[in-house]
Amino acid sequence: MITAVDVIRTKRDGGELSTAQIDWVIDAYTKGVVADEQMSALAMAIFLNGARPREIADWTAAMIRSGITLDLSAVGKPCVDKHSTGGVGDKITLPLAPLVAVFDVAVPQLSGRGLGHTGGTLDKLESIPGFQVDMTEAQVIEQLKDIGAVICAATGDLAPADKKLYALRDITSTVEAIPLIASSIMCKKIAEGADAIVLDVKVGSGAFMKDFAQARELAETMVRLGGDHGVDTRALLTDMSIPLGRTAGNALEVRESVEVLAGGGPEDVVELTVALAKEMLAAAGKPDADPAAALNDGRAMDAWRKMITAQGGEVDAPLPVAREFEEIKADADGFIAEMDAYAVGVAAWRLGAGRERQGQPVQFGAGIEILKTVGEPVKAGETVFRLHTDTPERFAAAKETLAGEWTIGAEPSKRGPIILDRVTA
Numbered sequence: 001m002i003t004a005v006d007v008i009r010t011k012r013d014g015g016e017l018s019t020a021q022i023d024w025v026i027d028a029y030t031k032g033v034v035a036d037e038q039m040s041a042l043a044m045a046i047f048l049n050g051a052r053p054r055e056i057a058d059w060t061a062a063m064i065r066s067g068i069t070l071d072l073s074a075v076g077k078p079c080v081d082k083h084s085t086g087g088v089g090d091k092i093t094l095p096l097a098p099l100v101a102v103f104d105v106a107v108p109q110l111s112g113r114g115l116g117h118t119g120g121t122l123d124k125l126e127s128i129p130g131f132q133v134d135m136t137e138a139q140v141i142e143q144l145k146d147i148g149a150v151i152c153a154a155t156g157d158l159a160p161a162d163k164k165l166y167a168l169r170d171i172t173s174t175v176e177a178i179p180l181i182a183s184s185i186m187c188k189k190i191a192e193g194a195d196a197i198v199l200d201v202k203v204g205s206g207a208f209m210k211d212f213a214q215a216r217e218l219a220e221t222m223v224r225l226g227g228d229h230g231v232d233t234r235a236l237l238t239d240m241s242i243p244l245g246r247t248a249g250n251a252l253e254v255r256e257s258v259e260v261l262a263g264g265g266p267e268d269v270v271e272l273t274v275a276l277a278k279e280m281l282a283a284a285g286k287p288d289a290d291p292a293a294a295l296n297d298g299r300a301m302d303a304w305r306k307m308i309t310a311q312g313g314e315v316d317a318p319l320p321v322a323r324e325f326e327e328i329k330a331d332a333d334g335f336i337a338e339m340d341a342y343a344v345g346v347a348a349w350r351l352g353a354g355r356e357r358q359g360q361p362v363q364f365g366a367g368i369e370i371l372k373t374v375g376e377p378v379k380a381g382e383t384v385f386r387l388h389t390d391t392p393e394r395f396a397a398a399k400e401t402l403a404g405e406w407t408i409g410a411e412p413s414k415r416g417p418i419i420l421d422r423v424t425a
C-alpha cells in the first residue's frame, strides 16, 4: 500500500519515486485524500532534492490525467500554442495570437490572471470594455475555425491537480523548482490539445529564472516533456533583465500591443513577437510565412479586431485611464545604463496594476510608462517614468521601489539582445 508519509520520506531522503507512487499521490491530492500539509512537505522535498526526468514525466502525465483534455481536431487547421514563463511588460500574447491566425493557423491561448509582479494576459484584455474571457470548449472551437485566435480563461477542469498544487506552492515558497515549474506549465499546455507549443522562457531579474543556465535547464525539461506527449515543442530563451517594451500595466499594455498591430510599437516587442510567430508558423508547417509583413500591412490588426469583437470587446472604445499620474525625471544628462525589470514590475503592481491575493480586483488604468529605456540618451529634467494610479497614496511606495533601480551613465550604452538562445528537441 502506498502512503503519503512513505512518498514524502522517499523524496526527503533523496530517493526516486516510482510511477505508481506519483500516480497515487497526484490522484489522492486532487481528491483531498492527501492533505495540503503533506503535499507541502513533498513539494519542499522536490524543491530541495530535485527530480529525475522520468519522475518529471510521470508527474506531468498524472497531472494531465487529473482533469479533462481538449480535443481540437474539429478545428481543421494546425493548432499552435505559446506560453511565456512570465515577465514585466510581457504583452506579447496580445499581438501574437491574431498575427499567427492570419496564416490559417489556430492559436488557442488559454491564459491566466496576474499574481505578484508579473501581469496576467486576462487582466490586460479585460481592460477592453465588454471583453469576455469565459468561453465553453464549443465556443473556443468555433472561434478557432472562424477567426483562428482565442484568448480566454483556462477552465478549472484542465489539470485541477496543478491548480491546487500551484496555489499551495505559492504560499510555501516552493514555486521556483524546475521539476515543479516544468510539469505545471506543460501539463496545462498539453491538456489544451495543441499540436505544437512554443515556449518563451524568460531569463533575468524580472523572471522566475534569474540565470541563464537554470533557464536553459527549464527550457530543455519542458521541450522534452512536450516531446514525450507527441507535441512539437520548442523554446526561445529571452531577456527579462529589463522590462519588455515601454509599458507595464493592463490598459497601458493593450495600447502598446495595438501600436504593434498597427505596424509600430517598441522595437523589442516587435522583434520578439515576430520571432515567436516564426517559431509557431514553422511548427505549424509554414516556415516561409512572413509575420513581419502581416504586422505592417494591416492583416494582423484585422484579425485582432475580429478576435476582440467575437469575444464581446468594444474594439474602438477608449481604454481605461488612471485618475492620477506622476512623473520621475532624470537628475543628470547621460544615457540610461540600467533599469531593473523586477523593480518596474513591483512598482506597477504597487500602483494597483496587479493583485496581492487571488480574487482581488486590479486597476485597469494603473501602471508605468517608460519614456526613456536602456541605451537611450536623456537630459536632466526629462521624464523617465510616468506612474499611473487611481489611488494616489500608492505613488510613494512605487517611487521607493524604483529608487536606485535605474541608473544614468555618462557613456552611451546599448541594450543586449532580446533572444538569447533557442532550444528544440
Ligand code: URA
Pocket: 085, 166, 175, 180, 181, 182, 184, 185
Ligand atoms: N507558471 C505555471 O503555470 N506554473 C508554474 O509553476 C510557474 C509558472
